Amino acid sequence: MNRYESDLLLIPGPTPMPPAVMRALSEPAHGHRTPQFSKNLESVTGRLKEVFRTESDVIVLASSGTGGMEAAIANAHSPGDKILVVEIGAFGRRWAEIAEGYGLEVARLEVEWGKAADPAAVDEALASSGAGSIAFTHNETSTGVTNPTQAILEVANKHGALSIIDAISGLMASELPMDEWGADIVVGGSQKAFAIPPGLAFVALSDRAWKAVESATSPTYYFDLMAMRKSLEKWTTAYTGATTLVRALDVALELLLADGLEGSIETHRRRGEAVRAGIDAMGLKLFSDPAHASDSVTAVLPPDGVDPDAMRKDLAQRFSIHMAGGQKDLKGKIFRIAHLGVIEPYQLLGGLACLEIVLRAQGHTAFEPGAGVAAASQILGG
Ligand SMILES: Cc1ncc(COP(=O)(O)O)c(C=O)c1O
Numbered sequence: 424m425n426r427y428e429s430d431l432l433l434i435p436g437p438t439p440m441p442p443a444v445m446r447a448l449s450e451p452a453h454g455h456r457t458p459q460f461s462k463n464l465e466s467v468t469g470r471l472k473e474v475f476r477t478e479s480d481v482i483v484l485a486s487s488g489t490g491g492m493e494a495a496i497a498n499a500h501s502p503g504d505k506i507l508v509v510e511i512g513a514f515g516r517r518w519a520e521i522a523e524g525y526g527l528e529v530a531r532l533e534v535e536w537g538k539a540a541d542p543a544a545v546d547e548a549l550a551s552s553g554a555g556s557i558a559f560t561h562n563e564t565s566t567g568v569t570n571p572t573q574a575i576l577e578v579a580n581k582h583g584a585l586s587i588i589d590a591i592s593g594l595m596a597s598e599l600p601m602d603e604w605g606a607d608i609v610v611g612g613s614q615k616a617f618a619i620p621p622g623l624a625f626v627a628l629s630d631r632a633w634k635a636v637e638s639a640t641s642p643t644y645y646f647d648l649m650a651m652r653k654s655l656e657k658w659t660t661a662y663t664g665a666t667t668l669v670r671a672l673d674v675a676l677e678l679l680l681a682d683g684l685e686g687s688i689e690t691h692r693r694r695g696e697a698v699r700a701g702i703d704a705m706g707l708k709l710f711s712d713p714a715h716a717s718d719s720v721t722a723v724l725p726p727d728g729v730d731p732d733a734m735r736k737d738l739a740q741r742f743s744i745h746m747a748g749g750q751k752d753l754k755g756k757i758f759r760i761a762h763l764g765v766i767e768p769y770q771l772l773g774g775l776a777c778l779e780i781v782l783r784a785q786g787h788t789a790f791e792p793g794a795g796v797a798a799a800s801q802i803l804g805g
Pocket of ligand 1: 435489490564589590592621761
C-alpha cells in the first residue's frame with residue numbers, strides 16, 4: 424500500500440470499492456435483530472435474485488466464498504454419494520477436496536489447465552461414473568477460463584445430475600441465468616464483482632436442490648442451509664448476521680445494477696476484450712484458450728526471460744498497482760490481470776501503461792511503447 428492509500432487492485436478479489444460502499448462500511452453498526460437489518464437483508468435478497476436470475480431465495484452466509492462451496496456440498500449430500508468434479512484449475516480442484524472431506528466418492532474429470540471443459544467429455548464422465556451430482560467452476564479464476572456452463576448444464580440435466588456451480592468470480596461479469604439454464608446450486612462471493620470486502624458468500628438453490636437438502640445426511644451446524652432458509656422467512660439470520668457487510672452490499676448492488684445485470688456483463692465483456700487486445704499488442708500470449716477467455720480475469724504467459732513474480736513486485740513497488748500471480752501448479756508461470764468489479768477505463772489503461780514500463784524494464788522490449796495502451800483504448804473508447 425502506498426502512503427496515499429491509493430493502490431490499484433487489479434487482482435481477482437478483493438476488488439476496489441467505490442466511495443459509496445466505503446461510506447456504508449463506516450456507518451454506525453446496528454444489531455442483527457433489528458428492523459434495519461431485516462430491511463437491508465430483504466433488499467439485498469431481492470437484488471441478489473436479480474443477479475442470480477432466479478426465483479429462489481439466495482442465502483447470504485457470513486463466510487468467504489469457500490464457505491458457500493462447503494455449504495453446497497455438505498447440505499446436498501450424504502457420505503458415500505458419488506459426485507463428478509470437473510477440474511479445469513485450482514478452484515475446480517477445491518470442489519474435489521471439499522467433497523472428499525465430506526466422505527463423498529469423487530470422480531474427477533481433469534482438464535488441462537488453461538482449457539475449458541468439453542461438454543461431450545462431461546457427458547461421458549457422467550455416464551461412466553454414475554455420479555448423482557456434478558460440481559464445476561463457472562469462471563476459473565486461476566486460469567482465466569470461463570467454462571461453457573450452459574452446455575455443461577444441458578448435459579447434467581440430461582443425466583438428471585444435481586449441478587453445483589462455483590460462480591464466485593463469474594457472477595455479474597458473465598452470463599449465468601440460473602433458472603433459465605436449469606442450474607441447481609450456484610455459489611457467489613462478496614469480494615469479487617460485488618465490490619465489497621471479503622466476508623459474504625451467496626448460495627442459491629433450485630427446488631430440486633432443496634429436496635436433495637431435505638434428504639441429505641452429511642453433518643452441518645453453522646452451514647445448515649435449512650436453518651438459514653427458515654430464518655430468512657423472517658428476514659433475519661440463524662446466527663449473528665454480518666450487518667455492516669449486508670448494508671454495504673445493498674449500496675453496492677444498487678450502484679452495480681443501475682444499468683441492469685446486462686449492463687454489468689457488457690462492461691466486463693468490453694474490459695476483457697480491451698485487456699486481451701492490449702496484451703496481444705505488447706507481444707504477450709494469453710495462457711488461456713482464447714475461445715474461452717474470461718472477462719473477469721486475464722491470465723498471461725510472461726515473455727521469455729521475464730520472471731512474472733519479479734515483474735509484479737516491480738509494478739507494486741513503483742506504481743502501487745497489483746496484479747495476481749499463478750496459483751498452485753501455475754505458481755511462477757503466469758500472471759493475471761483482473762478486470763472484475765468497479766474498475767474504470769482510466770484505471771485499466773493506467774494499469775496497462777505501467778505494465779508496459781515494467782515489462783520493458785525487465786527486458787521485454789519487442790513492442791512499441793504505448794502499443795498495448797493504444798490497442799486497449801480503441802476498444803474502451805469505442
Ligand atoms: C472461482 C473461485 N472459487 C472459489 C474462490 C474461493 O473464494 P474465497 O477465497 O472467498 O473463499 C475464489 C476466490 O478467489 C474463486 O475465484
